[in-house]
Amino acid sequence: MIRQTAAHVDLGALAHNARAIRAFMAAQRGDGGPVLVGVVKANGYGHGAAEAGRTLVEAGAGMLACADLEEAAALRRAGLAGPILVFGALSLGDADAVFEYGLTPTIASPAAARRLQEASARRGVRLRYHLEIDTGMNRLGFRHDNLARTLPAVLASPNLDLEGVYTHFATADVPGDGLFALQRRNFDAANETLAGLGARHYLRHAANSAALLAGPATWFDLVRPGLLLYGVAPPAFEGRVAVKPVMSLRSRIVTVKGVRPGEIIGYGGRFTAQRPTTMAVVPAGYADGIDWRLAGRGWALVRGRRAAMVGSVCMDMIMLDVTGIGAEPGDEVVLTGRQGDEEVTVAEMAGWAGTIPYELLCRVGNRVARVYSPS
Ligand SMILES: *Cc1c(COP(=O)(O)O)cnc(C)c1O
Numbered sequence: 001m002i003r004q005t006a007a008h009v010d011l012g013a014l015a016h017n018a019r020a021i022r023a024f025m026a027a028q029r030g031d032g033g034p035v036l037v038g039v040v041k042a043n044g045y046g047h048g049a050a051e052a053g054r055t056l057v058e059a060g061a062g063m064l065a066c067a068d069l070e071e072a073a074a075l076r077r078a079g080l081a082g083p084i085l086v087f088g089a090l091s092l093g094d095a096d097a098v099f100e101y102g103l104t105p106t107i108a109s110p111a112a113a114r115r116l117q118e119a120s121a122r123r124g125v126r127l128r129y130h131l132e133i134d135t136g137m138n139r140l141g142f143r144h145d146n147l148a149r150t151l152p153a154v155l156a157s158p159n160l161d162l163e164g165v166y167t168h169f170a171t172a173d174v175p176g177d178g179l180f181a182l183q184r185r186n187f188d189a190a191n192e193t194l195a196g197l198g199a200r201h202y203l204r205h206a207a208n209s210a211a212l213l214a215g216p217a218t219w220f221d222l223v224r225p226g227l228l229l230y231g232v233a234p235p236a237f238e239g240r241v242a243v244k245p246v247m248s249l250r251s252r253i254v255t256v257k258g259v260r261p262g263e264i265i266g267y268g269g270r271f272t273a274q275r276p277t278t279m280a281v282v283p284a285g286y287a288d289g290i291d292w293r294l295a296g297r298g299w300a301l302v303r304g305r306r307a308a309m310v311g312s313v314c315m316d317m318i319m320l321d322v323t324g325i326g327a328e329p330g331d332e333v334v335l336t337g338r339q340g341d342e343e344v345t346v347a348e349m350a351g352w353a354g355t356i357p358y359e360l361l362c363r364v365g366n367r368v369a370r371v372y373s374p375s
Helices: 009-027 042-045 049-058 067-076 096-100 110-123 142-156 178-196 211-212 347-355 359-361
Strands: 004-011 034-041 063-066 084-086 104-109 127-134 160-166 204-205 247-252 253-258 279-283 298-301 305-310 318-321 332-339 340-342 367-372
Touching: 004 009, 004 160, 009 034, 009 049, 009 367, 034 049, 042 049, 042 067, 042 253, 049 063, 049 067, 063 067, 067 084, 067 096, 084 359, 096 110, 104 110, 104 160, 110 127, 110 142, 110 160, 127 142, 127 178, 142 178, 178 204, 204 211, 298 318, 298 340, 305 340, 332 347, 347 359
Parallel strands: 004 367, 034 063, 063 084, 084 104, 104 127, 127 160, 160 204
Antiparallel strands: 004 247, 247 332, 253 279, 279 318, 298 305, 298 332, 305 318, 332 340
């Protein structure tokens, strides 16, 4: 049994996107391009981390990355055996999973380095880690302007081996942005400091989706796209790589009925019919990831046409104005994706809701089945 509202995940499109990104980089750099790290945090941006991870590895990703140890452990339990980088800060008491599941942690603070050194020494093992440098975003990482003081102790940790050094950009999606350029220079300077401290033969990485599309200057040895793999390009760089949307959120009409002029639809009476209106109820609400703010602003596709979301978005339902569309119970409703000649993209829906596509993708509800078509 499956609910009518389901997220159709096209693993073929995901594999296509990974290959298209790799081909784009190889063509521009002529050395085969950097290694692709498939970012599958937040349940693979809502698509299913294990399925997405498996598909990305098959399509040539050399590494996967997640937000925290719990996500990485879930990937291991799903049978993914390759390298997994954990972006997040190690919270108190959870370092065991690094060893138990063979994960690659990020060290972003002196305290994290001390804890991992102690834990590695206790187990009598050596641990490979990636070092995160904060080059100006002011989130996680060692401050770029303080490295000569903070890094010697980390680099001298007898049980820790430096595998990679990375930074993260705050404004890569804004072409020509000054902070983006400054962060790049700060990262270069950090690598010079590291060389001065004797660090050699490690991998460098910096690029998220937007930086990847902006050009080779920040590709280094590895790139870390997330959103782009799932078929959504930052607006400023749309069309640079021909990616396909991976997820389509679909449902079916359960009820169609008439509403008279002057009558309201839904909680709060936020919509009043101005004319004889045909209304359809769709069993997908904010518990399924339909943003509450779409009320009166969003559109869905029915019979290849756009139908307005009217009244409030309920927990389990929305109502559509299907006047003149000839809709019937059982008709397919496309919330994001293609139907006939029409398409609603996640980016378009995010615009209506006043949010970003990232948020809509990773908020697709737990109870929404992911229906996979094979790669
Ligand atoms: C989420 C994340 C990425 C991927 O970002 P996109 O904008 O989705 O490409 C890359 N690196 C780090 C550190 C991240 O947290």
